[in-house]
Amino acid sequence: VTRPFFCFDLDGTITKVEILPIISRILGIEEEMKQLTYKTIHGIIPFEESFLLRTQMLKGISTSEVHRAIRGIPLFEEIVSFIQRNNENCALITGNIDVWISPIADILKCRIFSSRGVFSGDEFSHVTHILDKGKVLELAFKDDRHIFAIGDGMGDVALFQNSNTSIAFGGVHEPVESLVKVSDIVMYDEGALCRFLELQL
Amino acid sequence: MSIPRVAIISAAGLGTRIGLDTPKCLLELKGQSLIYHQLMALKHIEIIIVIVGFKENLVMQHVRNIRKDVIFIRNKDYTLTSNVHSISLAAQHLNEPFLIVDGDCYFSEEDFMRFLEKIETERILLVVNPSRTSDSVYVKLDKEQNRISSFERNNKTNLEWSGIAYLTRNPFRLNDKRYVYEVLSDFLPLDYFEMNVLEIDTWQDYQNAITSLD
16 A cells, blocks of 8 residues: 655645735735735746745845744644644645745644745845745655645646645635646545545555 | 444436436435435534536535535546446545445435444445336345345346445445446345435436425
């Protein structure tokens, strides 16, 4: 029997809100960020272009303030608990920047694949590496694991296409239609998702 | 009584014989959809998996309004594949006993509870009902009338296979073109439980079901 490995998207899958708009509140540009984020989730702007644009808007933002904001973000606690209990068999796969999401990484204690940035002291400068979610699965995992991918937005299509079983999760909003079309399973309830994942162990 | 944790409702098919542009699980009896009645009867089951295909968005939207924690498994090839394939898409993820329920039938909560009460962990249990629908799969009982000895397509008996069963493990394989009863034939003789199930395969079945519930 092939052992399972679980790959989770972050925004809207582990967090109950999108992270960049919350961070952008610090600079008072939440509305602009919300609109760009919405367009990205729904595939109106490609992730890479949008991410570069959105991070440029956050140039100079203080890391300690970003961490304070991120610590206040509500999480899907049952999913967090599942990851913590099975951290050896779980990974977080997110386009967000490693330094910013470190408070969440500290909670989850699983493998993290993310984008990377350059910082000048406490201040964010620019992005140096944007994560390709599809490539992560191609490169990071051997064939002896059955990969379950869990996500909600257009950015997860490549993740889904490179997994063995894909789960479109509508815990916050309706999963994007194009993602549902490439998914194997659709769920809207955190408890149902965790019960299903427990069955795979 | 050993109530399984998981139930699989198969609701992916086109319903070619009834010829409607609506999934059969959404047909209404007593003012509610078939799948509404099923979810009410299955309310004590912890994990409900509904296999969707034909008009999946319509079915998912409808079901979510009844029970939010349903898991939907998509049969992307629902026009080309069998019900066995549909069930396998879910059962391949299970390592424990489970129920299967055809999405195109009606039964009462009380009858279904009586069926659950008869389940023993290690024994497959099939639901049969008095023969009434057209083009049925009939069941033949052994001499003592204790167990099902065979499934019959041409020799009519008093009982027919309902599409509802308790299975101790997954006997199904992906891309298998056989019918569910053909797969279950490998396990004969099998225990059965008789209850009133109204299967809706044709327009006439639907009209008969409406009349019988009036």
